[in-house]
Amino acid sequence: MTLILSVITRSRRNRLASTSSSNAYIVMLGSIVTLGFCKLSGKCSLDYELYEPVASFRSLVTPERLVTAERFFLKAVEKYAEERKRSIKK
Numbered sequence: 001m002t003l004i005l006s007v008i009t010r011s012r013r014n015r016l017a018s019t020s021s022s023n024a025y026i027v028m029l030g031s032i033v034t035l036g037f038c039k040l041s042g043k044c045s046l047d048y049e050l051y052e053p054v055a056s057f058r059s060l061v062t063p064e065r066l067v068t069a070e071r072f073f074l075k076a077v078e079k080y081a082e083e084r085k086r087s088i089k090k
Contacts, residue, residue, distance in 0.1 A: 038044030
């Protein structure tokens with residue numbers, strides 16, 4: 001009986017090890033392809049100041065809208081807590 005269990009656990013370990021190594025190869029291949037694409041095309045940039053939608057989005061954020069969003073969020077959290085019968089206030 002112990003021989004059968006040891007064979008089963010070894011086969012599971014081997015399957016897990018082979019799955020992990022194949023996943024590692026896939027992640028490495030994806031990273032290399034992504035880095036190559038970014039280097040060759042120049043499409044990947046962290047310069048968000050030049051990105052037009054971000055600049056136009058900033059003009060939409062006003063203090064009044066932030067307050068409205070905060071109220072909406074707090075109301076949603078309170079409703080969730082009420083449904084779960086928990087209090088969020090200390």
